Amino acid sequence: MTADRPHIPAPVILYRHPKSGHCHRVELMLSLLGLPCRTVDLDMAAGAHKTPEHLAISPLGQVPAIDDDGVRLSDSTAILTYLALRHGDGPAWRGRDPVEAAEIQRWLSIASGEIAAGPCAARLVTLFGADLDHAAAVARSHALLAVMEAHLRDRDWLAAGRVTLADIAAYSYVAHAPEGGVGLAAYPAIRAWLARVEALEGFVGMARSAALA
Known part of the structure; x- marks a missing residue:
């Protein structure tokens, strides 16, 4: 047997x-x-x-x-x-109480809204030639990044005291914002947050454009 x-x-x-x-x-x-x-x-x-x-x-x-x-x-x-x-662990990622769940959902909405219209759209223009207003996308990006920078000055993660879906949804386009002409030098708290995501066990990155590799 x-x-x-x-x-x-x-x-x-x-x-x-x-x-x-x-x-x-x-x-x-x-x-x-x-x-x-x-x-x-x-x-x-x-x-x-x-x-x-x-x-x-x-x-x-x-x-x-x-x-x-x-x-x-x-x-x-x-x-x-x-x-x-x-x-x-669904509650750990999605929210352990109503306030956490709402905060995470807010950042998921930002990922689909302001991040998509800002860093994502700017990158679509520079990498893929999308017919979008690049200057407007860059302006929207910096408006969003200023809010994120202030939010992250006194916390490690976006929505809770640990990594959640909020951080995973927001990470990729913020990390690659420079590919769209959106620099991150003025945002030390954001850069520290990106480093925390990148230090997670199991982290895998996205290929960068040749100019920034």
Whole structure:
């Protein structure tokens, strides 16, 4: 009689663009949770995200998207929430009381709002040639960073006394803001926070543009 073999979970399949901060949020969360992952890079310029096969996984044609043993999801913040609740200590990541949960949700909304309209949009122009107002995106970025800098002067993490989904959702585009022409030299508290994220066990970075590598 043979001993039972330990269950080895199937890798989470992550459909991504390797230089997308939205995708990196998910890849970082998977790594912090120690989950096996297989990445599938989509040629967005060739429309790979609009094929019937991908639309069956992500109906709006978005990346990131995941397939976790048949659970298919798109939208980076939705995926972060799912991973925390299914594979991690959900309350630690998502909030242990109503105030923490609300603070974390506020930063998830900022990640989808001000961060997307600021550092993300500025980077889309410089790296991908997006037809957006770069000067306006840079101005929005610095307005947001000033608020974040003041917020982080007397705390280590964005929403609680520990790392939460708020930090994971905000990290990627803030860390890569210089690629969009948004410098971080004037924001020491933000730079210290970025360093704390990067010191987490399991941290994995996103590829930087050649000019800043």
